[in-house]
Amino acid sequence: MLGGGDHRRMSIDIKPPAQLSINSRALPISSPSPLRNVSENSHYMVSREEMQNGAQSQRAESIANHSKKLQDDLHELGQQIKHHEENVKYLKTEKNKLEDSIPDLQVSLGEYNKASFSTTKSEDPAHVNSEEETIQHIIKHEKSAAALLCIAKSQAEALASNHPLTKDVVGIVATLGKLDDDNLSRLLSEYLGLETMLAMVCKTYEGVKALEAYNKNGSINRTFGLHAFAASTGRPLDDRFLVICLENIRPYAGKFIADDPQRRLDLPKPRLLNGETPPGFLGFAVNMITIDNTNLYCVSKDGHNLRETLFYNLLSNLHVYVSREDMLKAMSCIKNGAVSLDGGIIRRPGMFSLGHHGGDIDIKFPNGSERLNLPEKYFEIENRVKETKWKKDRVFEDMQREQALLDRARFNYETKKQEFVQFFAQCSSQAHQYSTGRVSTPR
Structure with a gap:
């Protein structure tokens, strides 16, 4: 009872638990159970198979794409x-x-038959300078490349159309145009200068390369082209010479004078401030040159003729006047240069050739007065x-x-x-x- 009676002690007799002994060998807790091992192996095998299938699918797609591209x-x-x-x-x-x-x-x-047609000749034979005479004057310049070319073209083997030295050469500038006026021929020859008058004209750059080649050190190969021919003739070619390549010339881009058999360029006439043509203006030098019919069509690789390529490049809009006085009065409308029949020369605006040319000018354009009266057909x-x-x-x-x-x-x-x-x-x-x-x- 509770309170003041006998206190009796209640005790519960509980046996203490037996002590557990831990044996790591008996309980290998680090190893999974057999069921778990099977489960994980199965998952690994499935994942590996999926990876292989995915890789095979990608490879098959790559093969298909590459095959389609090929x-x-x-x-x-x-x-x-x-x-x-x-x-x-x-x-x-x-x-x-x-x-x-x-x-x-x-x-x-x-x-x-050309022999059956008459010829028109100059009234003054003393002033006739034929193309053959011009060639003979060129040959007298013994050390020039132009002289060597004239000699080469006179030889039988060089006359072949496929001869590498001459097949692409149209000719020498002095022989490619003609002028009826001997005085104007002399003036234009002086205006252009001897080097230009003796310049060779080639259709393409291949023709230029056929004339001269170089060694690895940049020196001239004397066993090739015109230099080899010069050595064979005993006339060494030591000086520079000018070659004009039609392929690299920008041709005249304007129109031609309608129904003109010489295909002259339709250049606008110069005008003074009052709108009138300058007194004494005779025309443009480029149109006063007579060109052989063989050089009026399809001379350059692009089908252009010599007037719109060679002579337009050399003379451009060069004016021709009767006198120096006329030329000087027209200075305001001279854009490229001018010459006058009494010997005046303006090379370009602000550059005048004064004085008098000493000596005779032997290299000039042949006279064009002698022609066969052939029908237009x-x-x-x-x-x-x-x-x-x-x-x-x-x-x-x-x-x-x-x-x-x-x-x-x-x-x-x-x-x-x-x-x-x-x-x-x-x-x-x-x-x-x-x-x-x-x-x-x-x-």
Whole structure:
């Protein structure tokens, strides 16, 4: 009871628990249970299989993409080959047509017997300076390249159209134009200067390269071109010489005078402040030069003639006046230069040639007064022959370019085809290895 009675002690008899002994060998807690081990191994195998399948899928996609690219490249190259083959075939046909038409035109040209037509001569034979005389004067300049070229062109082997030294040379400046007025011929020769009058004119830069070559150290190769010919004649070529390349000249870009057989340039006449043409103005020097019909059509590679290339480059808008007084009064409208028949020369605005030229000017343009009175039809046919030959040459050049492009396309096609074959063989080998379980996982 509670309170003041006997206190009896209550005790509960509980046996103490037995002490547990821990044995690490008996309880290997660090190792998973067999069930857990199986579960994790199964998960690992599934993940590895998924990774392999994913890699194989990516590899298959990569192979498909690369295969498609190779096939697209082959298709594109095949289209290029077809395009160039068609172009070559077309150009061959055009070239054959032009070649076939030339003999017919030459037959028509041969119907005109030049010997049966009269000639118109200058009234004063003492002032006639023929082209042959001009060439003889050029040859007297023994150390000039122009003299060597004249000698070379007179030799039989150099007359061949394919001779490397002369085939691309049109001629010497002094022989490529004619003037009816001997005094004006002398003036223009003085204005241009001896070096320019003796300059050689080539159609293309290939012709320029055929005249001179250089050693590795930059010195002139004396065994090549005009220097080799000079050595063979015993006339060493030691001085500089001028060569004009028509291919690199910017031609006149304006119009021509309508119905003019000489194809003179339609240049605007000079005007004073009052709007009138200066008194004593005779014309433009570039239009006063007479050019042989053979040089009026398709001389340059681009089809331009000598007036719109060579002579426009040399003379530009050079004015010709009757007197110095007329020339000086017109100074306000002289933009490039002027000459007067009494000897005045303005080389360009602000640069005057004063005094008098000492000595005779032997290298000048031949006189153009002596001409055959051939019918206009003759010159039309002659120009058609020249134009047809020019077109044939241009078509042949285009055909050569197309053939080179065709050869290149075929080479690229075969290269790409070999690449595709090797790629296909490699893919087939890897597929066989995979089917036998020996393929390695791509990295």
